[in-house]
Amino acid sequence: METLNFAIPTLFGLEALAADELRRLGLDQVRAENGRVLCSGRPGDIPRMDLNLRTGERVLLVLGTFPAGDFDALFEGTRALPWEQFIPREGRFPVKGHCLNSALHSVPACQSIVKKAAAARLGDAYGLNTLPETGALFQIQFSIMKDTAVLMLDTSGPGLYKRGYRAHGVDAPLRETLAAAMVLLSRYRGRDPLCDPFCGSGTIPIEAALIAKNRAPGLNRSFSAQKWSWLPTQAWMDAADEAQDREFHGDYEIWGGDIDPAAVELARHNAQLAEVDDIVRFEAADARTFHWGGMYGRIVTNPPYGERIMERREAEELYRAFGKAWAKFPETWKLYLLSSHTEFERTFGKTADRKRKLYNGMLKCDLFLYGVK
Template structure:
């Protein structure tokens, strides 16, 4: 098989991190667009990417791209692609996708045209008028942007943020891929003490443990392409072996606290499911009285926004109290807080040293990054 082109969708603001991951994996032709990253590789990389990527949302194979201003364009362009190289005669091939700034804006109509075009090609190749679709899943995705259609196959199945460890969550959970991005943006690599004072179901601390250990986040789950007939099962064995060979051993100081005892119990259970319970310590704690004495460390946290879980005024009081608590930290600490609150810096008590735009689902947020520095009165100062 010739080289495959992969499309890795990402959360907005995370594309550069995903591109760096791909380069570290020695993928070729890494290219970044808004909300997605492209690269090239072989069939074995289907396993490697799905198992190892921390910040990508899923792994898609790009079958082709072509202009599509009419339904006839979409039908003929889709039918011309080599679907029979990937989908067997019993393969199930549902279709989903989206259209932006294009003449073809009806998603159901586009789904129907793509489905008919693929069925037409497969029916001709397999000499069948009706395809049974009772075999493995070959999810087709399309995107039509500015009248250019891209047709893809989804190798992942469930999104890559579904690591398999969070069977039970708490309200307003943070997506695992975003948690990993926050940890990476903080610069944490396992050497410093690491704290999440608003840990909720433990996602940030667990992702920090996976990063510290260099443990592949996909080892505890399955993927759609594992059932694909043309992809040898050995690539998954080899991919898992490579991932496990990359793991580190070490002692890490990773802590998560939450004022809600039930959230802490869930976080502890999730750490067990992620096989990092020996690396992370969770306890019931009030972030408003947070303190640490170590000379350096990192805080990465996602406090309530005041949009769903708390009223805005309550959230502001919490930010203010937590800001005061961090005034007592030694000057080697770095603080990273994700919030959608437009007045966060004012209520926290200091302008961030850096800000990074990220999206938590559809909520536009900023990652506020602070280097703790001691002022004359002990307050955090610029």
């Protein structure tokens, strides 16, 4: 079990960022595809990826890829994989997955076939007609695209965007992986002020603080693979030690504001849970009159879109007022603003220097870049 293959699903638009993260972690054969990044590594890389990845959605261990044009091919291909190398006698192995552009399009039927095939292989290996499934969780995931099946085990459990610092959020929260991506795309490294005048429950400033400190986002949560007997506890301890040794300690200017005092209180609470409350500051403030004293810095923000929280007209009025506030900033400042509003630049009052297409869940958005040549 020396070399293993992995698939890291991402939100659309974040593939290159996740690939960069994996290369920095020293993973091999890193290659980005639509909605995922593939790579190879060793068992000890599983905890390193789960703990450190900021823009990946989860870490999937790929067991095999094979043609699956019909149910017989799916059954035989699944049964041929070495499940017993990974799933112990008592292991629980529920199945979930998706099908796209394939002859096999019924997800429940494919789930049933994969479950029966894996159970048949494990039953033969352990000499059992019925498997107990009373032990650790080994979530099987399948992807069938264009009649090709990929069979995987989910090492993460809850998605990696669940950092452990946000028990609940305000309306239409921004996923943590996307917030981290926005900060990374702004090239923020902790040296200049970073502000979010629409901070909501604080996700963007908190992710910025984690990036500034180089703190691994998964240190405060657990993962499914921590209970896998073939992956030693020491590997998780070593990965956590490595991550903590790489942390920075310094003074940072990170600020979040929101017009809703309840959101600000929640943001402060979340920052405490993320252990960054010492370097990020939250205040009740109105983005329509937002200003900052410094000669340079960046704003990374995700204002209400109109179709999700506020009425469209209210959102446009907010964009117009914020555009006037932004116009008073020195040219040395940079703005990175995420919106799904198709007329954002018109209502904001200024055409973006650059745009980048991103997705907030399944909602297509643009990241509007100002002050960036």
